Amino acid sequence: MTETAHATDDHANDHSSGGHGKNRYDDIPVGKVLYYGAIAVICTLLSFLFVKGLLNTMTSSFEAKRQAQIVESPANVEIAKQKKVLEGGEGTISIEEASRKVLEKYGSH
Numbered sequence: 001m002t003e004t005a006h007a008t009d010d011h012a013n014d015h016s017s018g019g020h021g022k023n024r025y026d027d028i029p030v031g032k033v034l035y036y037g038a039i040a041v042i043c044t045l046l047s048f049l050f051v052k053g054l055l056n057t058m059t060s061s062f063e064a065k066r067q068a069q070i071v072e073s074p075a076n077v078e079i080a081k082q083k084k085v086l087e088g089g090e091g092t093i094s095i096e097e098a099s100r101k102v103l104e105k106y107g108s109h
Helices: 005-011 030-071 072-087 095-107
Strands: none
Touching: none
16 A cells, blocks of 8 residues: 555544544534533633622621721720710819819919
8 A cells, every 4th residue: 555545544444533534623512612611601700709709798897897996996985085075075064163163272363
């Protein structure tokens, strides 16, 4: 057999190409490739959305805890007490009453 006849015989007995002499890359099942590609895209998108939702939940939880720490800090508690006193809350008296008490205690100079 000659080399040319041998090459032709190989293609004729090639079952992957259907024995019609087509090239092997024509046997790619395009439908299956598109199907599995679409499934891969959907799985990737769902994974991305899940991780994004998880990140948003964790971020909002962290921000809420941080805000609670800031609001309930000792400095903010003290500031709130001082504002309450300045706004006429507990322990405040009028200027007239304070003046009278000072004069009673220290007398007039």
